Amino acid sequence: MLRKDLTSEQLLTIIFEYMAKISSESKLDKVLVLMANMGREMILADRCTVWLIDESSGELYTTVAHGVREIRIPIGSGLVGHAIATGEPVIIEDARHDPRHNAENDRKTGYQTKSIITIPFRNNDGETIGAYQAINKMTEAGKFTDYDMNLLSLAASYAGKSLESVMLHQEIADTQREIISTMGEIGEIRSKETGNHVRRVAEYSYVLAKAYGLSDREAETLRDVSPMHDIGKVAIPDAVLNKPGKLTDEEYDIIKSHTRVGHQLLKGSRRELLAAAAIIAEQHHEKWDGSGYPHGLAGEDIHIFGRITAVADVFDALSAERVYKAAWPLERIEKLFREERGRHFDPAVVDVFFDKLDELVDIRDRLNDGLNEEAG
Template structure:
């Protein structure tokens, strides 16, 4: 391995001596500056393994040199060897505070110079190895975390599709409503992490329909009061399926499943929650779910036009739906139409989410 060493000293004789000693070591390349300011610029912009700097220099003394050098990003741990006189103990104390790594005293002993330089170069190399190792480990953790999150996302969609096989809704419905939900969350100014969490969890809002009998779930006509009471249990079933998970996505999905049929005026189910007592994710998902349900064709109904569905959503603000979520939804109407056009019913839900 070849090391790069920077030498900054206003005395030409010292530069020649240090260069010769480094050359004798056999594994060092040196760059020399008699001007401290020019040397500092080189130290701040070039990647060296060691900096050797004299204390007594015009324009910029060694302590000030080290102070400015250590303030440069990425130069906090680079070894610095400072040259001082025997009687400059106070200077050495100040240099230590500024960030000097080690000292040599004048007149410089050749054997001591090469020994200290060798030790500091090896110390710097060890630090670099540790830093590289830490960076490698961080990257491996990032990759592993990404793979785990990707598997979790796929699990969520496959869970959501399990309900789809028994429900006349399509896989693209869960994707569209998830993207509508994220759109509303972003419009409300929620943090990016929360928006992404909602996008991943919203598809599970109707997972509890797997517990509803086909005679009710697939009935083409209006449900009887008794059948509707049984149908309402799907929100509780969904919560029971997903609750207790260590996954934040599944925990969020459980809360959305439980609360997305609550109504802003308190007339919803299963808890009869009212206003802001309804969790915000559930209030958002309710707007997204109702809009896509209205504008999608089902065996028991035709798709509503965008105009009719929009009028209904706006009329439901304050009673069924959160007015702020409704306003935010329609304030991004162009994006709503793009989502509706992008995710068609004949596409695979796992791929498009």
């Protein structure tokens, strides 16, 4: 459907609304969606694609292209490759007559590309890191103008700098996640568990967090950091940690110290993920009725991350064969959670545990260590 050109007031509204959204967003995929939507609305295009350079593979790729899935092309190919290589914007009135346009995608999809505008965008150092590409002007004129180029260049200038910041933030977050996951597995290896234990606890925690009503970001944070819940075990002697028989009171006190040790290891960081990991490491053995450790916290004084991880950790511990016990059948596990609802565990978390039990069992079976076939 053809549209009328935007008024100055409408254009300013679009620009300010999207700039506010982009500046407050920290996830790369969401920023790319906002960028594509902003470009499409600003210049009244049918589709808008945000291309990025993948230096490692020598490709240009897009995870955001209206109407299509991810596309990857060799660097330097097509109109977008030309614009990025030269650093100059490109406007084409009819792509069907331009040899730089790759018409194969149109033949595959049945979509007819006519007018195209492509604008490279740069980081704070002036290096080209990607490009906007808008397709098919949705006005009666049916072609992009120099005015459109100026508008999209403005958006590209702002979005490119914002994108660099988001990419750096994501790189830092990804590095933290990798460190957290690796350290979590190291802690479990010392207690002769496999890495699948921490992966299962992470997935259980995410499912429970979403069902409990936490936001996507909170649930994702919990999934990322829950593998660190037992990191303090690195300080527990092997003779105590892997003792097959009953622990003495003194040995049990040593085991309990892993919550304090884990918190001490992590508490100094101001990074969101490591700060959350410190909470879980310290509080995942606290109990709803106040009888847990290390501080005897009760009820909602226990952080929700600790309350959820407690359920996820106990479910996995009971479901799996360990050096000191056989795996429990599912019926016995269900009985324990009913008995401990309001004592060991937050009643609301236990309720969502039962609501999502089938999904939790599916995760358990998918990430099975091959040691607990009798469970369930």
